[in-house]
């Protein structure tokens with residue numbers, strides 16, 4: 212178990228970097244002062260000794276480590292903006308492990324979790340803390356369910372040779388893997404249907420009643436977490452846990468006393484998802500599939516029961532098909548829901564009745580396995596969700612639906628999560644550290660603190676580690692029509708062609724919507740000779756890999772490539788942004804947040820829309836310079852940044868880049884790069 216909060220620097224956490232450095236820190240924890248951050252991060256400090264060639268003292272990293280350390284010591288929150296290259300991971304990990312407390316580290320994605328676990332943790336263990344215990348926790352669907360694997364061996368339900376081969380590989384891997392984490396299975400496609408039938412989702416798990424419970428990979432994961440000093444999670448798991456709190460087996464983090472959020476700019480969105488409610492047509496199809504499967508395995512599948520699941524499929528299909536066919540996300544206010552029900556009441560009632568009769572039928576099965584009891588509960592929960600989404604009208608929620616590809620999603624999302632986070636996060640834990648490269652607007656944390664309900668915190672915006680003025684040139688064309696002008700797309704395409712010729716491809720073209728991306732892509736594609744990649748034509752990771760490995764490639768993409776993308780080096784030498792990334796005002800969540808601020812008498816544009824767009828632009832531009840040796844062009848084709856009053860706040864929030872108004876300057880900058 213972790214040390215009490217007051218432990219100054221528990222010896223078990225710390226090992227000297229080198230033998231000669233051992234004496235001062237090997238003494239009893241009670242009789243020795245923990246090394247100051249300067250002794251670790253400062254010039255000639257322990258980190259430099261650990262990596263004689265590979266470590267460079269960075270004043271901003273030391274400053275961050277000192278701030279985080281003092282927050283841990285004083286049991287306070289801290290919010291720190293630290294740009295790329297600061298070395299922020301070690302600047303929070305070292306104070307976290309020195310705190311002697313069990314700390315949860317929450318990152319934005321599973322791949323960032325892997326990076327921490329495979330790169331930073333071994334470093335800490337090797338040079339600092341050989342006994343440091345670290346656990347990685349992910350959502351249940353990342354893990355193999357041994358029960359399902361055994362059941363599939365007894366009753367193979369495999370489709371084709373490819374699936375049989377994949378099954379055999381998974382079965383062999385299951386014998387040797389310690390974690391059961393699918394991240395170890397390189398051959399498995401992201402959307403593998405087979406994995407969907409083998410994963411350890413809560414829906415299909417019988418928990419302690421499962422004969423494999425003791426050997427279950429989830430049991431082992433929870434065991435590791437209970438013994439760990441640091442627990443690495445992603446924001447989704449963290450907020451799923453915070454929202455569920457005391458749920459049943461398998462979804463709970465063990466007790467912890469502090470949290471560090473890396474990429475903290477994302478937590479409002481993730482928290483909004485988990486403190487909201489959502490259902491989709493897929494949930495009903497999955498329920499019917501899982502009931503059929505369980506009935507077949509238990510040989511309890513009476514004709515009456517199988518008819519019930521078929522009825523759920525048919526009625527769910529009819530119900531979800533009654534939503535308008537246009538794709539996109541739309542508001543679903545109380546009035547709209549009432550008139551929807553007026554028109555389609557029979558489909559709604561029929562679906563609810565089908566769920567109820569499944570529950571009744573399952574309840575009547577004598578000596579049923581635990582799995583059927585849980586399936587009946589899932590059906591009941593779906594009815595509850597439906598009732599909430601159609602019959603409730605919570606003031607702090609915005610109701611909406613979305614049609615996307617084969618899915619229809621109905622949701623209620625909190626308009627403002629600040630009060631929820633204030634109560635459940637910032638008041639429940641005395642130390643929460645938030646860090647990211649994009650937290651300030653105009654040098655201030657007000658916007659982020661207000662959105663998140665963070666009332667008291669130490670705060671610091673660290674100076675950039677890179678020489679942006681020398682490394683990046685910010686190009687703003689002199690004569691562009693307004694982005695709302697009909698002539699804009701053609702002019703934007705001309706600028707992009709001219710820029711790509713000068714950068715010889717090697718560029719990201721980032722758009723704020725699919726429609727704009729496709730339009731400009733069509734205008735550009737026949738005019739340049741570089742390999743063009745378009746978002747939506749392959750999975751995100753495959754596109755990125757192709758971009759990294761294809762000389763002179765150009766990627767056309769939208770919001771999902773504005774952040775979390777790292778392409779250091781010459782391969783990415785130009786980032787072109789077509790317009791200031793204001794969130795789409797007709798999006799129901801954005802519209803509800805804007806209205807709510809207006810109702811409170813606030814200026815939603817300057818207090819919400821502008822700051823949100825500033826942070827998005829900082830993220831997008833942040834793709835370019837990832838290392839001290841990176842150089843390149845940042846181009847913005849939206850001249851509102853200089854024409855509108857609010858443009859000033861964008862300019863004040865960006866690093867001090869070199870400025871250019873003419874393509875000749877762009878060419879000159881890039882020529883210098885080529886001759887270096």
Ligand code: SF4
Nearest residue numbers: 356357411416421427
């Ligand atoms: S405990 Fe649940 S997840 Fe684990 S093997 Fe059993 S059924 Fe699968």
